[in-house]
Amino acid sequence: MEQLDQKKLxxxxxxxxxxxxxxxxxxNVPAEEDSxxxxxxxxxxxxxxxxxxxxxxxxxGFIGSKSRKNQKAAFPPEALSAFIYQEDKSIxxxxxxxxxxxxxxxxxxxxxxxxxxxxKKNEFLTEKVNRESxxxxxxxxxxxxxxxxxxxxxxxxxxxxxxxxLYDRQAQEFxxxxxxxxxxxxxxx
Numbered sequence: 001m002e003q004l005d006q007k008k009l010x011x012x013x014x015x016x017x018x019x020x021x022x023x024x025x026x027x028n029v030p031a032e033e034d035s036x037x038x039x040x041x042x043x044x045x046x047x048x049x050x051x052x053x054x055x056x057x058x059x060x061g062f063i064g065s066k067s068r069k070n071q072k073a074a075f076p077p078e079a080l081s082a083f084i085y086q087e088d089k090s091i092x093x094x095x096x097x098x099x100x101x102x103x104x105x106x107x108x109x110x111x112x113x114x115x116x117x118x119x120k121k122n123e124f125l126t127e128k129v130n131r132e133s134x135x136x137x138x139x140x141x142x143x144x145x146x147x148x149x150x151x152x153x154x155x156x157x158x159x160x161x162x163x164x165x166l167y168d169r170q171a172q173e174f175x176x177x178x179x180x181x182x183x184x185x186x187x188x189x
Contacts, residue, residue, distance in 0.1 A: 004061040013053050020046035072108045075183065079107075083176050085169040091115060094172055115175060118182040124149060125165070137163055147174050 015025035022038050023030050031037035056063055060071055082101040089097075095112045102109055116138065119125040124144035127136050140149035148171035151163040167175070175182070 004056060004063070006057070006061050009053060009057055009061060013050055013057065016046050016050040016053065019043075020050060072104075073106060075108050075110045076102065077180050077183075080176050080179055083172075085172055088166045088168045089172075090164060090166060091175075094167060094175065098176075114185070115179075115182055118178075118185075119144065119149075119175075133160070138165060139163060140165060144171075147171050 018025045018028050019037055020043050022035075022043065024037070036042055079098065079101040083098055086097065091112045095110050095115070099109045116125065120127070120138070122143075123141050124147065125138050126141040126144075128139055129135070130137050139151050148168035149165060150168070151165050153161060154164050155161055
C-alpha cells in the first residue's frame with residue numbers, strides 16, 4: 001500500500017473545495033455564471049471527491065482501510081488499573097471485561113490468545129487429547145491450579161461434554177499483574 005504525499009493531498013482538497021464553492025481553484029475568484037464550475041453535477045462531484053480525499057488524509061495518506069488497524073495505538077497498560085474482580089470466569093470473559101476500559105477507536109483491544117499462549121509456555125495451562133472425542137483440550141496444569149485456574153465439566157446443547165476453564169480472583173489478578181510481561185512476550189517466570 002502506497003502512502004500519498006500529504007502536501008499534495010492537502011492542496012488537492014483545497015482546490016476541490018474551491019471548485020465546489022463555484023470558484024476558480026487556482027486564484028479562488030468566483031467563476032462566471034455560465035462556467036462548468038457552477039454546474040450542480042460538477043459541484044456535487046467535487047464535494048464527493050473532497051470527502052474521499054479527506055478520508056485518505058484521516059488514514060494518514062493511505063488509500064483503503066487496511067492501514068487503520070495498524071494506526072491504532074497498542075493496548076494501553078494503564079487500562080488494567082480499572083480491572084476489578086467480579087466473579088470466576090473464562091479467559092475470553094476476563095479479556096472482554098478488560099477491553100471495556102479501552103477506547104477501541106484509539107487503541108487496539110486485548111486478545112485472549114497471547115495470554116493463553118503465555119500461560120501454556122509457563123506451564124500454567126497444558127494441552128491434552130480427549131480420548132473420547134480425539135480433540136485437543138486446554139486444561140489447567142498443576143502450576144495453574146495453584147494460582148486458581150480450574151476446569152469444570154459442562155454439557156453443550158447437543159449433549160457433548162467439554163471442559164470450561166475458569167479463573168478465580170487469584171488467577172485473574174495474577175494475569176493482570178503479569179500483563180505487560182505477557183504482551184511483550186518476555187521470558188518465563
